[in-house]
Amino acid sequence: MENWWVNALWSITPTVLIGIFFFSVLRLILRADRTERRVYREIENEERAKLGLPRPTPQTAPDKVAPSPQPAQRGRTGCST
Structure with missing residues (x-):
């Protein structure tokens, strides 16, 4: 039984x-x-x-960057043959 615990300890040591x-x-x-x-x-x-x-206010602080607007959705382009 002692050998089992040693093996278990050696098995988990690298992960830890x-x-x-x-x-x-x-x-x-x-x-x-x-x-x-x-x-x-x-x-x-x-x-x-x-x-x-x-001094910058919290709204204009450099850490608080406004999200960029999403680009407009474009339709599928291509030739239909």
Whole structure:
């Protein structure tokens, strides 16, 4: 019975380790993105202050991009023979 538990542990170990690795890489990417956005926002606010412009409102903030309009639907084109 002891051999069964050792085999089970060795079977699940690679999956758990890869899961932990994936989680940590994804967490690092998200943290880096959040930090980059914060620094960009600080730089933009400093530049706006130098130029005497008002701070951006939440509706016009660079993070909030308006959705692009959908292109018009086109009919089928082609020759009928």
